Amino acid sequence: MPTPILYDCDPGHDDAIALVMAHRSSAIDLLGVTTTCGNAEVEKTTSNAIRILDFIGASHVPVAQGCVRPLARPLILGTADGPSGLEGSPYLPMPRRTALKQHAVDFLAEKLEEAPEPMIVVATGPLCNIGLLVLKRPDVLPKIKELIWMGGVFYRKSEIITPTEFNAFCDPEALKIVLDSQIPLTMVGLDVTMQVLIEAPQYEELAGIDTPLGRLVMDWLKFYEKLHRNSMGVGGAMHDPLALALVIDPSLVRTRPAHIGVDLNATYAFGATVADFWQERGEADNARIAYEVDADRFFALMFDLLR
Structure with missing residues (x-):
């Protein structure tokens, strides 16, 4: 039986690919998509989600627009996806429907x-959105079997300030609320997502998918790569598709439990996620961290779904 999921996102090129995978996988029943600010303003990420879903034949999937800004601070936008959040796809039709009221x-x-x-x-x-859900409707939190979140970094150099990942940096107060909520949380952060990079072999594989969707994904990745290539010297990382893929095959990554804190005060480490693996602070584990990934199996799954 397919696993029913709700998907909260800020499309975003890699979110877009994850949406395609969620719709195309027979292992997933996509019950709804909610949008937040992040890669672009929420009005743009909502439009992008609808455009993607309609293009891939998922216009039946409802889309609900969420928070216009982080819970306790001004919005700082991501930079990898361009002003619209989905640059590099000029022939993707504009939305023909609106989000739910x-x-x-x-x-x-x-x-x-x-x-x-x-x-x-x-x-x-x-x-x-998830942080606000914790504050507004704590009664429904027991109905969350698991929250799989693409965010955080613990071992590897990051893409913002050295110890900080963007989703955590954008709304660290929301992250702390979720960490304190006792929701079962799996964090799929840069420790593993920076190991699933689109490089020459992946571009060659994608070039063989000569379909409208294959060509669109190629355009997305060519734009998305620019920031990664220019700043870090590597191809685009499949951050969000890897997180989504764990619904289909949790064995793609290995995880370890820890108590996670988030730095809300520091200057250079603001938004950093800090793991206490050895329980030195005497606090109970509140998340599982992905630390190792089978990249070859992930890419095989991703390309099978894109075909």
Whole structure:
């Protein structure tokens, strides 16, 4: 039986590929998409989500727009995806429908409340919506079987300030609220996502998918690569597709439990996620961290779904 999920995102080129995978996988039943600010303003990420879903034949999937800014600070936008959040796709049609009038947090609460069993929520942007859900509807939190979040970094050099990943940096207060909520949380951060990079072999594989979708994904990746190539000397990382892929095959990564804190005060380490693996602070584990990935199996899965 397919696994029902709710997907909270801020499309975003890599979010876009994750949406394609979620729709195309027979292992997933995509019940709804909620949008937040992050890669672009929320009005743009909402438009992008609808455009992607309609293009791939998923116009039946409802989209609910969420938070316009982080919970406790001004919005700082990501830079990898361009002003629209989805540059490099000029022939992707503009949306022919609008988002639900219902706010994303209310939509998430309603779907969780209606679910016969606890279900998985995948989040691949800042945790504004999920943090607000914790504050507004704590009664539905037991219906979250697992929150799979693309965010954080623990061992590897980051893409913002050395110890900080963007989704955590954008809304660290929301992250702290979620960490303190007792929601079962799996963090898929830069430790593993920077190991699934689109380089020459992956471009060659994608070039063989000569379909409208294959060509669109190629355009997305060529634009998305620019920041990574110019600043870090590597191809685009499949951050969000890897997080989504764990619904299909959790064995793609290895995880370890830890108590996670987030730095809300420092200057150079603001938004950093800090793991206490050895329980030196005497606090209970509140997340599992992905630390190792089978990149070859991930790419095989991703390309099978894109075909």
